[in-house]
Amino acid sequence: xxxxxxxxxxxxxxxxxxxxxxxxxxxxxxxxxxxxxxxxxxxxxxxxxxxxxxxxxxxxxxxxxxxxxxxxxxxxxxxxxxxxxxxxxxxxxxxxxxxxxxxxxxxxxxxxxxxxxxxxx
Numbered sequence: 001x002x003x004x005x006x007x008x009x010x011x012x013x014x015x016x017x018x019x020x021x022x023x024x025x026x027x028x029x030x031x032x033x034x035x036x037x038x039x040x041x042x043x044x045x046x047x048x049x050x051x052x053x054x055x056x057x058x059x060x061x062x063x064x065x066x067x068x069x070x071x072x073x074x075x076x077x078x079x080x081x082x083x084x085x086x087x088x089x090x091x092x093x094x095x096x097x098x099x100x101x102x103x104x105x106x107x108x109x110x111x112x113x114x115x116x117x118x119x120x121x
Contacts, residue, residue, distance in 0.1 A: 025092060043081035044082055070089075
């Protein structure tokens, strides 16, 4: 895998309720973007990505090699970074799944609002 290649995974179709939640969260993120653009597009290391997603750092490392994790990039051969927006999009798309029937880590609207308010303080 080259240093700037971004990974993706195929996910099952979303329910109408999940689509509505994603639409509402996207509207919130779009509204926050002008004021918080650098925060939303900012890159974080594996430790902070773990804190944002709730997925252990070691699991994120495994997902980078096996696939199924959030998109990442390597600014240098020895460092890995994740854009915050990619982490939130990955969680909204289902996040980490234990099996194909597991709905995964879906961030809810209240959590998104709380996160945005915490960043504004």
